[in-house]
Amino acid sequence: MPSHEFEEPACEDTCILPRLLQNGANPDPSGFQVTPLQIAVHARDLAGVNALLEAGADPNNTGDAQGVYWDPKTSVLGPYTKLRGLAPLYILRHLKAYPWCESGMLGEDIDLMNGETTTAIERLLLNYGAFNISVENK
Incomplete structure (x- = not known):
């Protein structure tokens, strides 16, 4: 689950995702309709x-x-089921953000479409080979 502040691009020592990945968690597990990357x-x-x-x-x-x-x-x-079948690049470009709040509850949809964070995420996705912007969600 996302557990980072929007404005904070770097993980602190309390972030669990890097520790899970360092301990062998699969960053791209199969068997789920929605991936961790889609959620992030x-x-x-x-x-x-x-x-x-x-x-x-x-x-x-x-x-x-x-x-x-x-x-x-x-x-x-x-709330993340709506991401099934959608490419991460499509999610970034066409859906409003749905942040995970510090309280552990899902936040409201918010519009961050033109923010620096969105631009940085798009750059990352493209640098890692993202090209799929098709919609397969049904």
Whole structure:
């Protein structure tokens, strides 16, 4: 889950994602309709996007259509089900941010489409080979 402040591009010692990746967590797991990178991009989590890409996440992965589904009404990850089938670059360019707040609850959709964080994430995705901006979500 995204756990970084929008304005803070660098992970602090308390960030769990880098530690998980250092301990062998797969940055691009199969079997889920939504990927960690899709979630990090949607949350405009620059540090998370960077950590996942550096660890080998596919910048064009749209998730596994037959994978685990999170019910929007019963799962804390439910709001992210709308990302299934969408490329990270598409998410960045066409969806409003949905940040993970410090309280642990999902924040409201906010418009960060032209911010420095969005520009930095787009640059990262493109540098790692993102090209897929198609919509496969049904």
